[in-house]
Amino acid sequence: MAVTEVTTPAPVAGTPPAPGAGLKIAVGSYVPLLPFFGFLLIFLIVPTVTVVVSAVQDGEGGFTLGNVRALTSDAAVNALWNSIILSGSTAIIGAVLGGLLSYLVVSLGPRSVIRRTAVSVCGVLAQFGGVTLAFAFISLLGFSGVLTEALRSWPGIDIWGSGWLFGLPGLIVVYCYFQIPLMVIVFTPALEGLRPQWREAATNLGATTAQYWRMVGFPLLTPAFLGSMLLLFANAFAAYATAAVLVSQGNPISPLFIRSALTSEILLGQRNLGFALALQMVVVVAIVMGAYALLLRRTARWMR
Amino acid sequence: MTSTRGFRIARGVGLTLFAAYFMVPLLSMLDFSTRARGDEGRTFDAWRTLVENEDLREAIIASLLLAVLTVALMVVLLVPTMIWVRLRVPRVSRLVEFLCLLPLTIPALVIVVGISGVYAWVDYLIGDSALTLTFAYVVLVLPYAYRSIDSALSAIDVFTLAEAARSLGASWLTVIARIVLPNIMTGVLSAAFIAVALVLGEFTFASLLHFDTMPVALVQISKTDAKASVAGALASIILITLLLMVLSLLHRDRVTRTPGQES
Numbered sequence: 275m276a277v278t279e280v281t282t283p284a285p286v287a288g289t290p291p292a293p294g295a296g297l298k299i300a301v302g303s304y305v306p307l308l309p310f311f312g313f314l315l316i317f318l319i320v321p322t323v324t325v326v327v328s329a330v331q332d333g334e335g336g337f338t339l340g341n342v343r344a345l346t347s348d349a350a351v352n353a354l355w356n357s358i359i360l361s362g363s364t365a366i367i368g369a370v371l372g373g374l375l376s377y378l379v380v381s382l383g384p385r386s387v388i389r390r391t392a393v394s395v396c397g398v399l400a401q402f403g404g405v406t407l408a409f410a411f412i413s414l415l416g417f418s419g420v421l422t423e424a425l426r427s428w429p430g431i432d433i434w435g436s437g438w439l440f441g442l443p444g445l446i447v448v449y450c451y452f453q454i455p456l457m458v459i460v461f462t463p464a465l466e467g468l469r470p471q472w473r474e475a476a477t478n479l480g481a482t483t484a485q486y487w488r489m490v491g492f493p494l495l496t497p498a499f500l501g502s503m504l505l506l507f508a509n510a511f512a513a514y515a516t517a518a519v520l521v522s523q524g525n526p527i528s529p530l531f532i533r534s535a536l537t538s539e540i541l542l543g544q545r546n547l548g549f550a551l552a553l554q555m556v557v558v559v560a561i562v563m564g565a566y567a568l569l570l571r572r573t574a575r576w577m578r
Numbered sequence: 579m580t581s582t583r584g585f586r587i588a589r590g591v592g593l594t595l596f597a598a599y600f601m602v603p604l605l606s607m608l609d610f611s612t613r614a615r616g617d618e619g620r621t622f623d624a625w626r627t628l629v630e631n632e633d634l635r636e637a638i639i640a641s642l643l644l645a646v647l648t649v650a651l652m653v654v655l656l657v658p659t660m661i662w663v664r665l666r667v668p669r670v671s672r673l674v675e676f677l678c679l680l681p682l683t684i685p686a687l688v689i690v691v692g693i694s695g696v697y698a699w700v701d702y703l704i705g706d707s708a709l710t711l712t713f714a715y716v717v718l719v720l721p722y723a724y725r726s727i728d729s730a731l732s733a734i735d736v737f738t739l740a741e742a743a744r745s746l747g748a749s750w751l752t753v754i755a756r757i758v759l760p761n762i763m764t765g766v767l768s769a770a771f772i773a774v775a776l777v778l779g780e781f782t783f784a785s786l787l788h789f790d791t792m793p794v795a796l797v798q799i800s801k802t803d804a805k806a807s808v809a810g811a812l813a814s815i816i817l818i819t820l821l822l823m824v825l826s827l828l829h830r831d832r833v834t835r836t837p838g839q840e841s
Contacts, residue, residue: 303666310659314677317717321692322684328692371596378592381585388593394826398819399600405781405793409800409811410603413610416804420606451603454596512685515781519797529687536691536786552691556684563683 325556328549341550350531350547354554356442357528361510364449369503371450372457379458380465393462396455403452408519411448415439442526445517452516453506460505464498464573501569508562512555528555604815611809624805628813631806637795640708644791645777647712649770652723655716657766660727661758662750665740678724681717686782689717697787708789715777722776723769730765734758764828771825775818 332338344350375392382389414421417434425431438444468491476486514529525531528551535548614621629635656678663671681689693714700710736758743757759766784791790798792814800807 303662304670306662307659307667307670310655310674311677313655313713314717316696317693317713318677318680318684318689320696321689324692324695325688374592375596378589378596381589392593394823395600397826398822401775401779401822402815404779405796406779406811406815407603409796409808410607410815412800412804413808414603414606418804420609421602451600455600512687514685514687515785515793518781518785519800532687532691533786548691552688556688559683559685 322556325549325552328546329553331546331549333546341546342553344547345550345554349525350551353525353528353531356526357511360442360445360449360527361507363446364453364510365503365506367446367450368453368457368506369461369499372454372502372506373461373499375454376458376461376465380462393458396458399455400452400459402455403449403513404515405519407448407451408516411439411444411451411520415444415447440520440522444520445527448516448520449510449513453510456506456509457502460502461498464495464502467573468494497569497572501566501573504562504566504569508559508566511562512559604812607808607812607815611805611812613805624803624809625813627799627803627806628810631799633790634792634795634799634806634810637790637792640790641778641792643709644711644715645774647709648715648719648777649773651712651716652719652769652773653766656720656723656727656769657759657762658754660724660731661736661754664731664736665753675724675728679721682721686718687786689714690783690786694787708784708791711780711783711787711789711791714783714787715773715780718780718783719769719773719776722772726768726772727762727765730762731758733765734761768825768828771821771828775821778814778818 329341330337330339332340345354375396379389379392413419415433416422416439417437419434422432422434425433439447472490472494473486476490481489512529514533517527517530518533521527521530525534532548532551532555535551611624612620612622627634628638659674663674697710700713704710739757739761740753743753748757779793780791781793781797783789784794785797792810796807796810796814799810
């Protein structure tokens with residue numbers, strides 16, 4: 275505990291307080307932190323705790339597992355399953371294509387202008403999900419979309435189908451647009467960490483290119499690749515805006531199920547079902563991000 | 579890396595395909611929003627709607643104001659706290675970092691679900707304006723803002739600066755506002771740019787809390803005038819991209835100005 279009173283002259287800045295130097299707590303130096311912690315308490319901690327607590331409460335505030343049990347209803351399970359399919363498939367597609375793009379970009383060499391441009395463009399595109407992205411794809415693949423009309427007039431193919439863009443298949447296509455750049459952002463550092471010396475060492479020992487990749491490159495990159503894939507999964511699982519704009523009715527995926535639980539309070543107990551669904555999302559994302567952190571630690575071992 | 583001729587050609591083709599994939603939806607927005615009725619010609623009616631439509635104009639103004647307010651509150655709340663933690667109470671630095679990065683793991687949708695009680699109070703105390711979204715948005719931009727300010731702070735010697743200023747009789751407020759802040763300006767600026775980009779595109783909070791910001795208004799308009807909504811979306815993309823490009827220039831600037839220092 276540091277001994278610092280408000281009136282005493284300030285200790286040399288940055289000197290860590292000696293352990294056990296006294297029993298009085300330096301209350302004064304913590305006061306300036308109050309606005310920050312107060313703000314986060316109100317606008318981050320309270321909402322999160324509210325979700326967790328309300329998920330196991332009934333309308334009168336008593337404890338119940340009814341809301342959590344409602345998650346096992348067919349509609350809720352179906353939404354969760356669809357969400358997992360959506361997040362899983364876009365994570366795999368995003369990781370494979372993004373990994374490929376990342377490799378192509380890194381192979382340009384560190385001084386390449388194209389490489390630097392590509393990485394900053396990917397930074398922009400990875401944040402691009404939401405309303406604008408939904409509109410971009412509606413303008414391309416919607417009923418009177420540019421590509422739809424072009425293909426309709428020649429060679430006469432109808433890619434509009436029966437509106438697949440506004441269902442789960444459409445979401446998969448659209449989500450890839452921000453998943454691939456996100457993969458580039460998170461995976462490029464791992465590829466950059468692959469040192470040329472290792473390649474040279476392998477070659478000196480007589481390895482072919484294929485052998486190098488099979489026995490050195492891929493094993494080294496696997497944790498980073500899987501970790502990035504998990505990050506992509508969490509990213510898609512929690513995404514709301516893009517889906518909300520594309521799918522205006524029905525709730526094929528969890529986030530949209532939360533929306534209908536929030537907005538249609540006609541059905542009894544829907545409000546608390548919303549909390550339970552939100553809790554489910556927190557749990558899924560927390561598990562995935564926890565696994566991601568573990569893999570990241572493994573990657574960090576050889577990245578320095 | 580391998581650089582045989584065959585590989586270079588394959589790489590060129592691959593990169594071109596990726597570039598086309600990312601460009602096509604954007605170009606189609608431009609084409610879609612300027613397409614005239616029938617098949618011939620171009621019209622910019624949809625783009626004109628953006629400024630002429632009363633609701634949309636108000637929503638755009640609300641979004642721009644929100645961006646400014648979010649940046650202001652973020653700077654006031656975060657910068658002094660981070661400097662203070664570094665100088666005086668380093669023992670809470672891990673806690674501050676944890677809290678700042680927390681919004682990355684708690685989905686925005688979850689915060690919205692839980693925040694209605696808090697917003698009932700905000701509504702009661704401050705009023706029912708779209709600008710109250712500022713509070714929620716500061717939470718959203720926190721992780722990004724924290725990272726860029728933190729890296730700017732790590733790149734300078736805060737302790738020596740603060741010691742020198744203190745020994746010359748500067749108050750802590752002076753140290754923070756007039757000594758440290760000017761030295762981490764690039765970090766604060768990049769935090770501000772990211773904040774603006776995020777706020778201008780944010781939809782989850784605004785739509786579920788029923789506030790009319792630009793993205794919400796665009797979605798409403800899309801039901802009657804798809805072209806105008808696509809034009810608005812493209813306009814916001816162009817604006818956000820420009821902001822983020824400036825941001826990456828700032829970053830490069832910082833890297834070249836402090837060679838050998840970890841940024």
